[in-house]
Amino acid sequence: MSILQGKIHSTLGPSTASIRILLINPNSTQLFTEELVPVLSKSIPSNVKIDFVTAPSAAPRSIDNSEDGRLSTSVCEEYLDVHNEGGREILQSYSSVIIACFSQHPLVDSFRKAGQGVKGRKAITIGILDAGVYSALALGGKLGIATTGEQWESLFDTAIETMGITKSRYAGTKGTGFDAISLHGEGPTSALLEASVNLVGRGAAVIVLGCGGMSAMREGLENSLNEKTQSWIPVIDGVQAAVDMAIGYARMGVSPTLQS
Incomplete structure (x- = not known):
């Protein structure tokens, strides 16, 4: 069997x-x-x-x-x-x-x-994580990771460093304060947009979703982010x-x- x-x-x-x-x-x-x-x-x-x-x-x-x-x-x-x-x-x-x-x-x-x-x-x-980051790097410019809890910020900083990626290609990670269980709803959606805008302000030219549970949010975030920033900022989902x-x-x- x-x-x-x-x-x-x-x-x-x-x-x-x-x-x-x-x-x-x-x-x-x-x-x-x-x-x-x-x-x-x-x-x-x-x-x-x-x-x-x-x-x-x-x-x-x-x-x-x-x-x-x-x-x-x-x-x-x-x-x-x-x-x-x-x-x-x-x-x-x-x-x-x-x-x-x-x-x-x-x-x-x-x-x-x-x-x-x-x-x-x-x-x-x-x-x-590898798939999302490498896909983002192929688009050029700096990547930023919008994720769930703030505890991931330093952990992803370390992960990016161990992958050999320098700060010239990495704008940082921003947590939303929500965990994966509580991703749904207006609050997490707004927080994810706010985190992404913050990363764009730090120089990110592409956003990577820092949670597998965010896959269904990719398209909506990309549309909202481009409207908010009045620029084209692609969003990458690591699962896809x-x-x-x-x-x-x-x-x-x-x-x-x-x-x-």
Whole structure:
């Protein structure tokens, strides 16, 4: 029996698709995962299939700090049998595995390490922080990250530094004061716009959404931000960026090395 039997609660695309992506929400709030389905359904090609998995109830409802990330990783490793047969099965069944948490989530490295023992073609593991930031850099100018709690500001500063990105390309991170659970409503929407305007004032030429739960807010924020600033400021969602990156890698036919 497949390790994912009964764990996939949503799927986009045909079973015959040549490009297969597993998207893992490493927190236990299934609503976050479900909200990604209509967002991604607008843009995926007909030869792409995405399976969605949500972490079980033992994982945090929202990942709000590094400790939540470590707990989430431990729960997901056991749930998906990452370092044993289950992990090998996943890595050989999919083109890419996406970890849909905007942080330096340890589950990304966990899957990459699991892949070191898999010979031949295997899934590329992509974190949405990396995907969002690299996509923003390709647009030129400085990027700014608009996120949830203010505690992420220093954590993302460190993450950007460890990625080798200098302050000449990074305007900083601004928290809204809301956590991922309370993103919906007029208050969070206004706070996200205010944070983005603040970052533009610091020189940001592109805004990256610093939470996977913000995916459905991307288009509305971009429209409001451009109206507010009277300029063109693109907004990048790391989840959509990761999916597009995964599709691109699959089309190129690349696979991570044994030393990934």
